[in-house]
Amino acid sequence: MLALRPPVDVFAGTRVDAVGDAVLVVPQTRAPFTAADLDRLPDDGNCYEVLDGRLLVTPPPSAEHGWVAGRLVRVLDAAAPAGLAVRENINLAVENGVPTPDVVVFRPRFPLPAALDPADVLLVAEVVSRGHARVDHEMKRAAYQAAGIGHYLLVDRNPPRVTVLRLVEGRYQQVAAGPVVSLADPFPVVIDAAGLLR
Helix, strand or coil: CCCCCCCHHHHCCEEEEEECCEEEEEECCCCCCCHHHHCCCCCCCCEEEEECCEEEEECCCCHHHHHHHHHHHHHHHHHCCCCCEEEECCCECECCEECCCCEEEECCCCCCCCCECHHHEEEEEEECCHHHHHHHHHHHHHHHHHCCCCEEEEEEECCEEEEEEEEECCEEEEEEEECEEEECCCCCEEEEHHHHCC
16 A cells, blocks of 8 residues: 555545555545645655545556556647647546546647646546556546546556547447557547557
């Protein structure tokens, strides 16, 4: 389990549950976590996000994870039409949360806010880490679905596979999956999962 050493008052009235190699800090007697709580947490290398009023703490990503996310940014950015931005690790302002997807495709508004409005986001992607697959496949999926984000990509590394989910009538439906996927929407792009690892 991760070592958690935030200011004591941030965790008062909570319980801590293990979720793979991540932990979920669940309010018991305190109010749900908010973006303001994120500002009070230490810069200790861990990743802090708020999902449905709970604090998700994950270990720093591996070098391979960062490599895959960076490669995915380049693939999406090369295919994205003018007027869209593709960036890594940008916060989203969703109801009861502040998730930080590995990759975000969005319509930029300047100055950029501390957390993007989901209405400006076309696609989010997560590079699935072995230790917290449940976080990406279940918890983040639920958060992005509730926020109304049109497309969600999951990149698994072992074996290399991309899963594409599209929001249909308020729920994510799988529209493509495999080592290589071709998308027409929100813009045409081919993603080769193995190629992201090279």
